[in-house]
Amino acid sequence: MSEDRVTETAASSSKGRPVRQSNAGIFARIALFVRQVIGELKKVVAPTRRELVNYTAVVLVFVAIMMLIVTVLDLAFGTAVGWIFGGTGPTDR
Template identity: 70%
Template sequence: MSEAQVSETTAGSSKGRPAKKAAKAGLFARIALFVRQIIGELKKVVTPTRKELVRYTLVVLVFVAIMMVIVSILDIGFGTAVSWVFGGVGPSDR
């Protein structure tokens, strides 16, 4: 192994990626590689069971409901505070 090969390999592995190739692949070769990588990633996807899907849906709905309550309380509180500070129309002014 020559010194250039060692340093190129070492430099490529120290950054967590392979060393650069001398020539770039053509446009269609890069597109084909991209499609192969997509297919490879899609094969890793695990579809949830019906029970898991129902559980995840309920968790999301409960979380959204809780967040709606929190935001509503904050909205009413800030609205009341701004109305009180700036003298807006309040219950006693009607």
């Protein structure tokens, strides 16, 4: 029952008029979906150039930090496994 309420709410927010989902044909439902998508896309605000550069820098720094953490853990576990099972390190083959 909550799905019906969500559908009716979303449908009524696009043009201000509720659409009955039970009697609507496939093309009416597709048209409703397209109207809702267009309505949501009109709400999207593109970031400014400064915000975009800032977001990109944050992502790159985060990825670099995560790469560093994974590299250190990989070397530590590789060395530990090599030491436990008789090797001298992660490069010993």
